[in-house]
């Protein structure tokens with residue numbers, strides 16, 4: 001059974017983009033069927049792995065599935081053309097099924113009560129986290145686009161977990177400084193807003209007490225479509241690459257970069273990662 005998507009778009013993994021390029025070249029030059037078939041099989045293997053992971057992951061709630069569907073079909077281009085949204089929002093911005101379930105595991109495993117999200121979009125990750133929180137848990141989610149507030153409320157209010165979500169509209173840097181002034185802290189902080197300010201966000205989070213004791217920062221797009229390890233880079237790719245290097249040099253933290261979707265990086269304070277008496281303490 002064919003595993004490759006019917007329409008290609010721009011894949012986030014540069015290896016897939018390169019193999020597609022090769023597939024086109026082989027077709028146009030009329031290379032031997034055997035060579036073309038081997039390449040098709042190699043690409044199928046990549047997509048088979050993705051489908052296998054999804055097939056063996058617990059299903060998302062009905063409400064999360066509805067948000068996914070709405071995100072795919074929403075008239076984002078029209079909204080942008082009419083000046084209703086500042087950013088040209090795109091369906092590909094959603095974290096989605098596999099990453100959403102992964103976030104739920106992180107929230108549940110860490111017994112988190114308070115989650116801070118930077119970059120709400122259509123509320124998929126906010127609701128995914130809320131579903132894994134206890135009844136008295138809270139997700140505060142920051143978003144720049146005022147248009148998204150009522151849209152997200154319409155969808156998250158269909159879930160019993162929607163009441164755990166508070167939306168703060170405005171630039172995320174202002175919001176997190178306000179939260180720090182209010183002495184608020186969070187067990188999980190999910191960075192998923194504009195990439196060029198990740199380092200600024202990280203510094204406020206680490207220096208102004210936003211990360212609760214034993215808290216975890218979860219960074220989305222840590223591989224940024226492969227730009228962090230490939231030659232071609234735009235402003236956001238450069239920003240994530242610099243962010244990754246800066247975090248790796250920060251002695252206050254331990255970190256792991258997981259190659260799920262576009263790369264998810266977990267960051268915790270060094271003292272929270274080390275057991276007493278360990279040699280590297």
Ligand SMILES: C[S@@+](CC[C@H](N)C(=O)[O-])C[C@H]1O[C@@H](n2cnc3c(N)ncnc32)[C@H](O)[C@@H]1O
Pocket residue numbers: 087089093094095096118119120121122123124125126142143144145170171172173192193194
């Ligand atoms: C990648 S999307 C977030 C996806 C969402 N976390 C999810 O999993 O579905 C990034 C969002 O960040 C918002 N954003 C961009 N710059 C921002 C800023 N400076 N402050 C707050 N939100 C911002 C964008 O409007 C967009 O909705």
